Amino acid sequence: xxxxxxxxxxxxxxxxxxxxxxxxxxxxxxxxxxxxxxxxxxxxxxxxxxxxxxxxxxxxxxxxxxxxxxxxxxxxxxxxxx
Numbered sequence: 001x002x003x004x005x006x007x008x009x010x011x012x013x014x015x016x017x018x019x020x021x022x023x024x025x026x027x028x029x030x031x032x033x034x035x036x037x038x039x040x041x042x043x044x045x046x047x048x049x050x051x052x053x054x055x056x057x058x059x060x061x062x063x064x065x066x067x068x069x070x071x072x073x074x075x076x077x078x079x080x081x082x
């Protein structure tokens with residue numbers, strides 16, 4: 001699971017990016033906007049940008065849990081198979 005800091009940083013960056021989008025700046029009635037006007041879209045870019053952004057993992061931004069235990073473990077993730 002992502003750390004709270006990593007999640008907050010991602011969401012802050014996403015909200016800044018979306019601030020000037022058509023979803024947020026008007027002219028569009030979007031189901032992505034909640035009752036407070038916050039955009040709850042999961043990704044604010046193109047799919048190829050998502051792909052690039054998810055190609056590598058930053059281990060420091062995640063907490064890893066033992067299978068079935070729900071307890072954090074002190075492990076590094078296995079290297080991705082190329």
